[in-house]
Amino acid sequence: MGLLSGDRAVKTALVVLLALLCISKSWAAGDEAQEASAARSLLEKAVARYRQEGDKAFAQFSRQGEFVDGxxxxxxxxxxxxxxASGGPSVALIGRDVSSVLDPELQKNLQSALQTPESAGIQQAEYRWQNWADGKVERKRVYFQRVGNRLLAVGYYLPRASPAQAKALLDKAATELSADEKGTVDAINSLKGGFLQDDLYVFVVNTDSQRYVAHGTNLRLVGTDFSKVKDPEGKPVGVPMLAMVKKQSDGEYEYRWRNPVTNKIELKHAYMRKVGHFMVAVGYYSG
Known part of the structure; x- marks a missing residue:
């Protein structure tokens, strides 16, 4: 993203700030809703304390206690x-202008986010960063609010995409491919159109030619022979998936593959479906 590297704490603070550049409108249910509620509540508590004590509250925010919750x-x-102030790893950045190491365009966008009017109330944003607790790159949502010339924020890590989300994306892709082959293939290959959702993406293979016709993250695979695909350990991927989908309209297959979000090789569980002479597939990563 154009960041100039520094120590880990610098990177942590920079991505926290960059989070303010990408406002998210998505909401999930279950555990995520609980996390969102807890993060928002912690922010509201911090804003109330800051309104009472002003900058004196920074010491409370920057130590273990009531403003650190897991x-x-x-x-x-x-x-x-x-x-x-920071109750997390970015405590090492206190007193430093972390925006100074961003490139000019990012500085411009960052300043726009930092100038959010106080009247806007609580805002939210998303970004991806390494979870210092487990070392994995994960999605994180942050809630923030401006109070005077201060921006107070609280973030939490979002769960990986679920099996239900993978099945829903497969249903969407299969339905749209049935209605409009070319339009759907083009939409998937544009890496937009709703077919790329964090670590979920769609890929489509022509079962006659056995070649990829669409791929949601790696366009270099389009036109290549899917039957020759193996995982990093040499386990066949293409042949068994094609054989399975030719025998039945739906199937499932597990293999190891690179997660486009974490950039690590992880276990992937793929759902696939035959749509005409195409195999459509979506898989979720379980780490």
Missing amino acids: ERYVFVTDTHGVML
């Missing part, structure tokens, strides 16, 4: 991008 913690920047 992986959730409060951090504060001013409207120039200087870290003022």
Whole structure:
């Protein structure tokens, strides 16, 4: 994203700030709803304390206690991008202008986010970053609110895509492919159109030619022979998936593959469906 590398704490704070550039409108249910509620509540508590005590509250935000709740913690920047308080790893950045190491375009976008009017109330954003608790790159949502010339925020890590989400994306792709082959293939290959959702993506193989016709993250695979695909350990992937979908309209297959979000080789559980002379597949990663 154009970041100039530094130590881990610098990167942590930078991505926290960059999170403010990408406002998210998505919501999930279950555990995520509980996480969202807890993060928002912690932010509201921090905002109330800051309104009472002003900058004196920074000491409370920057130590273990009532403003650190597991992986959730409060951090504060001013409207120039200087870290003022943090109950997490970015505590090492306190007093530093972390925005100064961004490229000009990102600085411009960051300043726009940092200048969110106080009247806007609580806002939310998403980004991807390494979870210091488990070392994995994961999605994180942050809630933030401006109070005067301070930005207070609390974030939490989002769960990986679920089997239900993978099945829903497969249903969407299969339905749209049945209605409009070319339009759907083009939409998948555009890496947009709703067929790329965090670590979920769609790929389509022509069962006659056995070649990829669409891939949601790697366009270099389009036109290549799917039957020759193997996992990093040499286990066949293409041949058994094609054989399965030719015998039945739906199937499932597990293999190891690179997660486009974490960039690590992980266990992937793929759902596939035959649509005319195509095999459509979507898989979720279980780590």
